[in-house]
Amino acid sequence: MARQSTPDHGPEAGPEPEGWWVFRGPAPLPAAPPWRYFAAARRRAEAPAPYLMDRNEVSVVNAALHLHRPLLVTGRPGTGKSSLARAVAAELGLGDVLRWSVNSRSTLADALYRYDAVGRLREASLRREREAARTAPRRLKDHRGSFTTDIGHYLRLGPLGTALAATDRPRVLLVDELDKSDIDLPNDLLVVLEEGEFEIPELARLSEQHQDVHVLTDGSRERVRVHRGVVSCAHFPVVVMTSNGEREFPPAFLRRCVRLDLPDxxxxxxxxxxxxxxxxxxxxxxxxxxxxxxxxxxxxxxxxxxxxxxxxxxxxxxxxxxxxxxxxxxxxxxxxxxx
Known part of the structure; x- marks a missing residue:
């Protein structure tokens, strides 16, 4: 079969390598580089080779695991800070990594939970309209207090909330590029990790007959039970926080972390x-x-x-x-x- 024409690189261009010309080639899309496989593809692939670390670096990771403290990993971009979280999760059999990518607009609430109040109100309005259509032309009863939509359908835990709510085993939480956060976020994060729990006010205000609510978790359709509006930690998560060294962290924050510096x-x-x-x-x-x-x-x-x-x-x-x-x-x- 004749090869399709490809862009001209001039008279000194060598033989055209087979399979290189995908765009305007045409040719099938090439396989991804090994480090660009995503979660579903990694699950289908064979077991990856061990993450490259020397003995001292392995010891620091083990210290964080024994102390149940967050591991703060610093180093230049591309030194494997984020990959370390996946390596720990894979080796310890702790499932997919929960990831919170931090930027200057990130807040602690983003990582704990999200509440779709607008969606819940819209659903309530639709229910009332349907009820009105069924009962017309009779006079409608006052529907206040008869609102029965399950609030758990409109709540979803964020990556940190999901890590704290894990029941059968710990989860690995990657807090990526924490040094890009607002100045107060690191200490706010550590308060939650020290206490091992947080409250969802929308659930804490519910009546006594609604003490238990099942809410969605981050990135899945699984639900966890929340009692009296409090998400409480049964297993301390494996927390890996990364920093490119763009700014310093407060001493109180550093005191509560185990630090791993990845050299060039x-x-x-x-x-x-x-x-x-x-x-x-x-x-x-x-x-x-x-x-x-x-x-x-x-x-x-x-x-x-x-x-x-x-x-x-x-x-x-x-x-x-x-x-x-x-x-x-x-x-x-x-x-x-x-x-």
């Missing part, structure tokens, strides 16, 4: 990361990219996953020169992009 990878560690994610054979194609990454990292902020992306593109036949490859995926992270 050494040349040997970079080779291990490449072989771990892309296979030992990838190293034969990666040496110049690794050397370039190390040289630029001395003066620029780069992320390890940028190196992985460059190596992956090369070994899958990217029709790009080295300079084009680096410009596409290994741009520096400490300066704004040109307009």
């Amino acid at each position: 990878p050494t040349p040997e560690r970079l080779r291990q990361i490449v072989a771990h994610n892309l296979g030992p054979q990838a190293l034969t194609e990666a040496e110049d990219l690794i050397d370039g990454f190390l040289q630029r990292s001395k003066t620029e902020t780069l992320a390890t996953d940028q190196l992985l992306a460059a190596v992956h593109l090369r070994i899958t036949g990217a029709d790009l020169t080295k300079d084009e490859l680096l410009a596409a995926v290994m741009h520096r992270l400490d300066e704004p992009m040109s307009p």
